[in-house]
Amino acid sequence: MSRVDQDELISALLAGKHRALARAITKIENRSPGYRELVSELHRHTGTASVVGITGSPGAGKSTLVDKLAKRYRDRGETVGVIAVDPSSPYTGGAVLGDRIRMASNVGDMDVFFRSMSARGQLGGLSTATADAVKALDAFGKDRILIETVGAGQSEVDIVKTADTVVVLVQPGSGDDVQMLKAGILEISDVFVVNKADMSGAAKTVADLEEMIHMRNDPTHGLQTGHHGFEIPDHLNRADPADEGDRWEPPVVETVATAGDGLADLLTALSSHREHLETTGGLDRNARIRAAEEIRQHLRSDAATLLEAEIDRRGGIDALAERVAARETDPYTIADELLEPLRETIKPRSDRQE
Amino acid sequence: MSRVDQDELISALLAGKHRALARAITKIENRSPGYRELVSELHRHTGTASVVGITGSPGAGKSTLVDKLAKRYRDRGETVGVIAVDPSSPYTGGAVLGDRIRMASNVGDMDVFFRSMSARGQLGGLSTATADAVKALDAFGKDRILIETVGAGQSEVDIVKTADTVVVLVQPGSGDDVQMLKAGILEISDVFVVNKADMSGAAKTVADLEEMIHMRNDPTHGLQTGHHGFEIPDHLNRADPADEGDRWEPPVVETVATAGDGLADLLTALSSHREHLETTGGLDRNARIRAAEEIRQHLRSDAATLLEAEIDRRGGIDALAERVAARETDPYTIADELLEPLRETIKPRSDRQE
Numbered sequence: 165m166s167r168v169d170q171d172e173l174i175s176a177l178l179a180g181k182h183r184a185l186a187r188a189i190t191k192i193e194n195r196s197p198g199y200r201e202l203v204s205e206l207h208r209h210t211g212t213a214s215v216v217g218i219t220g221s222p223g224a225g226k227s228t229l230v231d232k233l234a235k236r237y238r239d240r241g242e243t244v245g246v247i248a249v250d251p252s253s254p255y256t257g258g259a260v261l262g263d264r265i266r267m268a269s270n271v272g273d274m275d276v277f278f279r280s281m282s283a284r285g286q287l288g289g290l291s292t293a294t295a296d297a298v299k300a301l302d303a304f305g306k307d308r309i310l311i312e313t314v315g316a317g318q319s320e321v322d323i324v325k326t327a328d329t330v331v332v333l334v335q336p337g338s339g340d341d342v343q344m345l346k347a348g349i350l351e352i353s354d355v356f357v358v359n360k361a362d363m364s365g366a367a368k369t370v371a372d373l374e375e376m377i378h379m380r381n382d383p384t385h386g387l388q389t390g391h392h393g394f395e396i397p398d399h400l401n402r403a404d405p406a407d408e409g410d411r412w413e414p415p416v417v418e419t420v421a422t423a424g425d426g427l428a429d430l431l432t433a434l435s436s437h438r439e440h441l442e443t444t445g446g447l448d449r450n451a452r453i454r455a456a457e458e459i460r461q462h463l464r465s466d467a468a469t470l471l472e473a474e475i476d477r478r479g480g481i482d483a484l485a486e487r488v489a490a491r492e493t494d495p496y497t498i499a500d501e502l503l504e505p506l507r508e509t510i511k512p513r514s515d516r517q518e
Numbered sequence: 519m520s521r522v523d524q525d526e527l528i529s530a531l532l533a534g535k536h537r538a539l540a541r542a543i544t545k546i547e548n549r550s551p552g553y554r555e556l557v558s559e560l561h562r563h564t565g566t567a568s569v570v571g572i573t574g575s576p577g578a579g580k581s582t583l584v585d586k587l588a589k590r591y592r593d594r595g596e597t598v599g600v601i602a603v604d605p606s607s608p609y610t611g612g613a614v615l616g617d618r619i620r621m622a623s624n625v626g627d628m629d630v631f632f633r634s635m636s637a638r639g640q641l642g643g644l645s646t647a648t649a650d651a652v653k654a655l656d657a658f659g660k661d662r663i664l665i666e667t668v669g670a671g672q673s674e675v676d677i678v679k680t681a682d683t684v685v686v687l688v689q690p691g692s693g694d695d696v697q698m699l700k701a702g703i704l705e706i707s708d709v710f711v712v713n714k715a716d717m718s719g720a721a722k723t724v725a726d727l728e729e730m731i732h733m734r735n736d737p738t739h740g741l742q743t744g745h746h747g748f749e750i751p752d753h754l755n756r757a758d759p760a761d762e763g764d765r766w767e768p769p770v771v772e773t774v775a776t777a778g779d780g781l782a783d784l785l786t787a788l789s790s791h792r793e794h795l796e797t798t799g800g801l802d803r804n805a806r807i808r809a810a811e812e813i814r815q816h817l818r819s820d821a822a823t824l825l826e827a828e829i830d831r832r833g834g835i836d837a838l839a840e841r842v843a844a845r846e847t848d849p850y851t852i853a854d855e856l857l858e859p860l861r862e863t864i865k866p867r868s869d870r871q872e
Contacts (some may be wrong), residue, residue: 200850207848448843455842455849456835462853463829467821470860475817481810487800488809494561495809496554499816504861506824 196282220333337365361418571678574687599655691719715772
């Protein structure tokens, strides 16, 4: 795509053309040439959307809940963008078919823009692609952006952290709660939803969650050893321990998404959390944390690409590995040799007075 | 530690002094100054030990099995080193106490060298530290090295891949099999052990595992969709599809580790796999794959350290994130700017004729 075409794409997107939005997200998803410049430009136009991430095990009812939420926002006259991410299915295109069926309730309403993304072999890069796609939706002018992702592994945690508000869906009696907590989801969850609240065991699941939240927020229990004896990694803990008074206690909302029950309570919880972020400076703090993570992520990824080029220049990884296996050299020595140029470049300048 | 002290440490280690071995591993675990040069030097003396990795859920009986295996090797007159790694407990020193009790059966026998390692906050670096500690044991001259690790997450997979032979322990009726397979353990497992084989449900667990192994090895089922419908990531698949005839079919061994039942079968399975690796060139292939992974891991880690220095030189990550949050710039632009020196260094040289 030429520079002129790219400028046209950006103008059309900013002017509210859904076709341009779709093309931009495709470019972002495929990492097509020019995607970086595209996202760099879009970034300047972001910052108005409210971004909610929704995660939970397969079958917990995420799709239905997202559909219903989108509908409620539309009824209020707000525009909605949905990004559904499935990190566990790098090969299948199955999600797309399912999505068409799901989105039937909003058919014809172009102001619910739906897009599914899958890993396509670029493990680890999916959270970056998601964050970039969210920027496209934000720059486009969508009022509400919903990020939906399956499960509770590290990649899902990374994906869902793109949102200002994280909703975790739990199915009664599934044992999901314990699994998710182990994955560090408790620490990034702002709102818990016990969906299918008409199932038996729902009351117990609600009570269990509330107890865990209470344990977390009670300083006498400490942060490091939770209810289930698991450890909470510091980097997952977005709460600022300095601001005891500003601490957010995640509410537990009961819904039956298929029937629409509890949707009003969920909307209230979401707007309360948004308000909490606004009054405590949490929105800005989250934006800075995200920016720092994006910078580091891009640096890691770009450095890896450059280092692969350097490996190739030195005969390729196989030749290097062969020399290590033959004990002619060793991995640390090779790393030192390959990074010497970078070390040279950075070191003299850091010694210089500025 | 001065250069002379380091040389003395290496000499003492190579001369078979256990105190020097313990000091070397402490240095490796703590990443103390000089650890890289130490490992570089030790690497030259490696390549004689047989390395077995043992993984499985908590309670599956790994500790007991490792103790009994060590005892059997000792009875044959072989020397043994054990590295027990617990990636999930970065804070507690609990493992050490447990280990003392466990190793009671081998007390006084210095030729079973036991060492536990925990994450200590250096997540991701633990597999590197483990691989380096294994090199110390190998260079020391241990005949058998056992790496024991809990669970079945990505870090455990990385740790256990340090071994030539991977043993996966499954407890009957625990559902462990399904969980581990999801984590990609099937693909790196060379020997399955159904421990506590006197429990009810053992026969079913054995049958389930054998069916899964059969499915994997049957080309008509394909590699991509296994018995449980999960996908097998390519990077976890160590089998070489070109060598159909050389393919190893993981045996399923039943043991009752506490009573020593089935230990002989396990020893047979382990030596069969070793022989298989030797006759098919698998040992060399694994060594090259490991070398390549170590090179890439060191490059990533070292580049990250250098980039952090560059971030600091530019005012620190907080200042950069602040500028992104204020939309003065964006993460991609910052990454481009920071990596410009590296790009400059690599590019002109790759254009040069060599």
